[in-house]
Amino acid sequence: MLRVENISHSFKTGNEWTKVLHSINFTVNQGEMVALLGSSGSGKSTLLNLMAGLMKPLEGHIYIADQDIVKLGENKLAEFRRKHIGFIFQAYELITSLTVCENVELPLVFQSVSPRIRRQKALQLLEQVGLQGKEDMFPSQLSGGQQQRVSIARSLITEPSVIFADEPTGNLDSKTEEEILAILLHLNKTLKTTFIVVTHEHEVADRMQRIFSLRDGYLINGDFREESPVSEEAAP
Structure with missing residues (x-):
């Protein structure tokens, strides 16, 4: 589903280049x-932006659903992101003037999906994340955990790769945190959706099937786990 091949990247400051990623290689299956684990300055945020098509690497290739996104022009890349990539943000990034349901529906608005189908899909996802009955509320009326559930539902509505x-x-x-991790695990198992969770917390990374650790721009390990230890009891 995701293949990173020989990714290296540098940033220019003044007349000097600083290398932040060094020949990164890994594969994530469908x-x-x-988890992509690393402390501040490890390069994980840069790698996330590259994998999500928000930046172009100076070297290497990134394949998502067999498409090398590095070769795509800006318009094609934007279209690819809308169809194949979902995002969940630390700060939720909800639009405060829209209802819960409207926030979840939003990615489908840009795909010209009819209002009836948009709302139907959004309501189904809100039920899956335990927010049934809150579809007409506004983000300000929700707790942080509930807002993150809205963000999770929104990330899934386009059925991304x-x-x-x-x-x-x-x-x-x-x-x-434990409730949100349980929801993500539950969705991963039931929908077979591929998740890349970027974190600096070992406690979060330990819940994942595999951990890719970054340190000073180098990939230092890819640790495989047969079963994730997250409990699904907190999931809806």
Whole structure:
């Protein structure tokens, strides 16, 4: 589902180049749930932006659903992202003037899907993340954990090939963090959706099937786990 081949990247500051990623290689299979683990400055945010097609690497290739996104022009890349890539953000990134249901529907608006089908799909996803009955509320009326559930539902509505979750529990207390992780695991198992969870927390990474660890721009390991230890009891 996702293949990263010999990705290297540098940033220019003044007249000097600073290399932030060094020949990164790994593969994520369909339906896997993996962690990209690293501390601040490890290069994980840069790698996330490259994999999501938000930046172009200076070297290497990134394949998603057998498409080398590095070779796509800006218009084709934007279209590819809308269809194949979902995002879950640490700060939720919900539009405060829209209802819960309207926030979830939004990616389908850009695909010209009819209002009836948009709402039907959104309501189904809101039920899956445990927010049935809250579809006409506004983000300000929800807790942080509930807002993140809205973000999760929104990321799934286009049925993407892969979802990138950027520090999805970073703003949550430990109890809510566990609930959100359980929901992600439940969705991963039931929908067979591929998740890349970017985190600096070992406790979060340990819940995943595999961990890709970055340090100073180098991939230092890819640890495989047969079963994720996350409990699904907190999932809806």
